[in-house]
């Protein structure tokens with residue numbers, strides 16, 4: 001492809017949920033008048049985390065900023081179509097506000113209590129529930145070993161994250177953003193500025209600002225500019241099953257004390273858990289480990305929800321987390337030294353819900369040089385240089 005312009009004000013590397021959220025928020029921002037190019041190496045998105053996600057949103061975090069990012073996400077998703085201008089080409093994102101239920105044994109119950117206080121302080125509707133209260137509302141759980149639950153049925157649930165990405169893309173294009181199928185294989189740098197990208201097709205394109213939205217490949221992209229970014233791909237199996245016995249109501253996204261999660265998806269169920277040994281994955285390894293379901297997940301499910309003793313496996317898939325090995329949280333904003341190189345990386349399993357707030361935040365940073373709606377600076381790259389991990393206790 002040849003360009004009319006050999007230079008863009010903003011180049012975004014990666015066009016999935018993060019890249020397209022930044023692109024759309026820029027195109028929709030009255031204060032931004034520049035040109036934007038999104039470079040995407042695979043426009044089918046078949047292996048992007050965005051396409052292989054479980055696509056949930058929760059407010060149940062231990063850090064206020066993560067709670068606030070998701071509260072913004074909920075508001076944005078609830079009003080998705082009107083936020084995107086009620087365009088006829090923007091379908092609903094089918095938000096199912098069924099809630100998340102964290103279950104805890106006695107030794108960890110204090111963590112739920114501490115987290116709930118943080119969440120309530122931010123305006124989230126999380127409530128703590130005794131086993132009796134849980135049994136009354138959700139009679140299908142076995143609660144023998146459970147001391148406490150925390151549940152939020154208002155604003156937590158799951159939605160069509162892939163559809164959200166497609167609408168961001170469609171409306172960003174309508175707003176003048178250019179998308180090309182190509183791969184960034186080099187980054188040009190002059191001192192503390194990035195000045196352009198080299199594409200696999202052989203072209204070099206100049207930029208004023210460069211955004212790294214390369215998902216699991218974000219570490220590779222950062223290295224092209226001589227910057228260390230602790231992001232690697234980590235495999236996550238997801239399993240889909242049916243159960244003849246009805247629970248009588250949708251299953252909230254339930255997090256068992258073991259780490260197994262499970263939720264309804266229409267009339268069937270989705271489940272998974274982090275692997276025992278969490279190794280860096282090969283970028284091309286999408287083989288499903290069905291033994292994990294048989295050995296590590298089903299026994300836990302059958303114990304927690306006795307109706308799940310008799311279930312039928314339907315299928316499984318693998319997605320890769322864009323895993324931040326430093327502290328499993330997002331790295332957002334400008335590099336402290338190379339200030340026109342910006343990150344939207346390392347979401348480690350909560351990127352879809354964070355995309356509206358991060359897209360908006362980066363668009364503000366690029367346009368105004370500062371965050372306006374929500375200050376995301378706690379999640380900046382600076383903490384890596386300072387070797388100060390951002391500890392979040394509620395990682396799934």
Ligand SMILES: Cc1cc2nc3c(=O)[nH]c(=O)nc-3n(C[C@H](O)[C@H](O)[C@H](O)COP(=O)(O)OP(=O)(O)OC[C@H]3O[C@@H](n4cnc5c(N)ncnc54)[C@H](O)[C@@H]3O)c2cc1C
Pocket residue numbers: 013014015016017018019039040041042045047048049050051052053054055056057182183184185213214215216217218221236237238318319320321322344345347348349350351352353354
């Ligand atoms: C199994 C699973 C379950 C999940 N569950 C949830 C959940 O419940 N809730 C939630 O919020 N999040 C969840 N996530 C996380 C979420 O899906 C991701 O954090 C999010 O999709 C990341 O989006 P992204 O755009 O940054 O990356 P990706 O979707 O990985 O996209 C990155 C894009 O960059 C492109 N790219 C890479 N390198 C280059 C290059 N050099 N040149 C050009 N293009 C390039 C890639 O082709 C890709 O399309 C889950 C993830 C997985 C895998």
